[in-house]
Amino acid sequence: QKEVEQNSGPLSVPEGAIASLNCTYSDRGSQSFFWYRQYSGKSPELIMFIYSNGDKEDGRFTAQLNKASQYVSLLIRDSQPSDSATYLCAVRPLTGTASKLTFGTGTRLQVTL
């Protein structure tokens, strides 16, 4: 079992719709959870982080964490073509040293006109 799993996609949503990206992780004691966006040919950029169970909203983005079920999700409201990118989920496991993140392989999102 991979430590961090994501559906590779592509996930295709029409412009203006809600895109829902999901991520599951294996280490139940994981502490911190991150969503990075990576445009083709560019480096990953941090867009959201969440530490506590529940929802965290930032503009059109909402991160949701459910530690009991070991999943974290990212919702993008009013999706725009500029949101088309690969979204990487990253987790800091309880085991191992501080600051080391484990990344999923990413979900490619396509927002269509």
Add this chain to the structure above:
Amino acid sequence: DAGVIQSPRHEVTEMGQEVTLRCKPISGHDYLFWYRQTMMRGLELLIYFNNNVPIDDSGMPEDRFSAKMPNASFSTLKIQPSEPRDSAVYFCASSWTSGRDEQYFGPGTRLTVT
């Protein structure tokens, strides 16, 4: 504020040659990470440093790879000798001990070994 700086941005070399990738972390950051990204394997952590000291190099694929951090503002990743399977994008990232673990990535070096 300058972000993480990497050089070169592109490197094309022949099999067997030595390759050196360079990274300057964000000033004040005390963690530095080297990653490799390929289509097949995604983003893999190779090695990371804390206060210039290597903490975990378990991701370094083999002895051909080595990394150093002689001071807080500079790190190198060296491949000697290079092989075609080393072709990938190599990212450097940095973060600081704040308890939040956010990592900031450089633009990457696209390495092609022919």
